[in-house]
Amino acid sequence: MITALxxxxxxxxxxxxxxxxxxxxxxxxxxxEAESVESGIKAMDLHRPQVVFLDIQMADGTxxxxxxxxxxxxxxxxxxxxxxxxxxxxxxxxxxxxxxxxLLKPVDPEELxxxxxxxxTAVNTNRDYAHIDLLLENIRKKVDHFKRxxxxxxxxxxxxxxxDIIRCESEDNYTKFYIKGSKxxxxxxxxxxxxxxxxxxxxxxxxxxxxxxLAYLKSYIKKDGGYVVMSDHSNLPISQxxxxxxxxxxxxx
Numbered sequence: 241m242i243t244a245l246x247x248x249x250x251x252x253x254x255x256x257x258x259x260x261x262x263x264x265x266x267x268x269x270x271x272x273e274a275e276s277v278e279s280g281i282k283a284m285d286l287h288r289p290q291v292v293f294l295d296i297q298m299a300d301g302t303x304x305x306x307x308x309x310x311x312x313x314x315x316x317x318x319x320x321x322x323x324x325x326x327x328x329x330x331x332x333x334x335x336x337x338x339x340x341x342x343l344l345k346p347v348d349p350e351e352l353x354x355x356x357x358x359x360x361t362a363v364n365t366n367r368d369y370a371h372i373d374l375l376l377e378n379i380r381k382k383v384d385h386f387k388r389x390x391x392x393x394x395x396x397x398x399x400x401x402x403x404d405i406i407r408c409e410s411e412d413n414y415t416k417f418y419i420k421g422s423k424x425x426x427x428x429x430x431x432x433x434x435x436x437x438x439x440x441x442x443x444x445x446x447x448x449x450x451x452x453x454l455a456y457l458k459s460y461i462k463k464d465g466g467y468v469v470m471s472d473h474s475n476l477p478i479s480q481x482x483x484x485x486x487x488x489x490x491x492x493x
Contacts, residue, residue: 242360243289244270245274245291247280249297250295264356268356277300304379311376317369320363321369333437339391365394400417404420404421407453407472414430444489446479448479452468452476454493456470466483
């Protein structure tokens, strides 16, 4: 069994989530519930669960406040966290950069089932929670332009400086990251998701299969249909509809 806590100030949501977990994840055992930061901390101290379903906004503070308190006392995060939020666009952006799972209110059963699969992976790999420290750091500093990103692979979560990412390549519903000083990493998310995340960091989608960091672009070759040469010596094609856009960008560099 996987042990869990529900921490949310909405009793109806807690009841609904319990019912869905009973249906879709009978191996997740709910040890207790809490409705505030204060009662959540007490419940965490008492139960030490493997997973916490955690609301962001509560009457006496935020889920981030609770995690900060616990991290200060224990020196690290002890549980896999699934955030529950009604909106919080900034927080959602931070979650995506930190490779954190979240559920939007009202909780959709299909989204919950996806998260359940990730919970099993997280618990079985016994990974650490440095990506949560990254999230708390960004929330604490009210960072909007994120400098690091967490990438979740089958063997754990890895943190990298965004500036070290050379390029990303689509492989069906996966994305392969090519990073300076690291082996390529295969991530189970689409290239489109990372295109949206990395656009403000100087990344450009030049082809259906390729997203590049313009800082590592070495040459733009017009012959043979057009391609770019990257600093890792890769030659990447440029789609016809992206050529004008790329040429305009190069003029401003």
